[in-house]
Amino acid sequence: MSENPTQQAGETRRPGPDHNPASLPSGGRYTLTTEVEFAAAHRLNGYDGNCARLHGHNWRVVIEVTGQTLDDIGMVVDFKTIRARAREIAKRLDHAYLNEVPPFDAINPTAEHIAAYFHQALAADMHSDRYQVSAVTVWENARSAVTFRL
Numbered sequence: 001m002s003e004n005p006t007q008q009a010g011e012t013r014r015p016g017p018d019h020n021p022a023s024l025p026s027g028g029r030y031t032l033t034t035e036v037e038f039a040a041a042h043r044l045n046g047y048d049g050n051c052a053r054l055h056g057h058n059w060r061v062v063i064e065v066t067g068q069t070l071d072d073i074g075m076v077v078d079f080k081t082i083r084a085r086a087r088e089i090a091k092r093l094d095h096a097y098l099n100e101v102p103p104f105d106a107i108n109p110t111a112e113h114i115a116a117y118f119h120q121a122l123a124a125d126m127h128s129d130r131y132q133v134s135a136v137t138v139w140e141n142a143r144s145a146v147t148f149r150l
Helices: 079-093 111-126
Strands: 030-042 055-067 131-141 144-148
Touching: 030 079, 055 079, 055 111, 079 111, 111 131, 111 144
Parallel strands: none
Antiparallel strands: 030 055, 055 131, 131 144
16 A cells, blocks of 8 residues: 555656755746835826826836846845835835936836836846846836836
């Protein structure tokens, strides 16, 4: 009789990943996702509609960092590192009138431009041989978001 009640007589039990960590798949790509939030007002110059008037959003910024190589403890990069850098960028915009904050004093503070802004700022600090910022998604409300990726 088998020691394992779910194992049938004569059946060979193959160890799974929980038995041999070296058997985990390799050669794949990891995508880490984390987010930060900020509140800010803006208006869209040249827009024909309500968004031409001053209004605000509770913006949600979702950052994706992609890598293939894990460090010595098994991480691509610590989530805290990603969030700390993203919070620094969000702090520049939090409770501000975006149309007065560079570069949005020269370009419309659309969700598209905000996503590109975060991506550019994060990519400058978070690019390494092991990982890079692969995408930034900016949500201006629960139904509307834009994703910027290179």
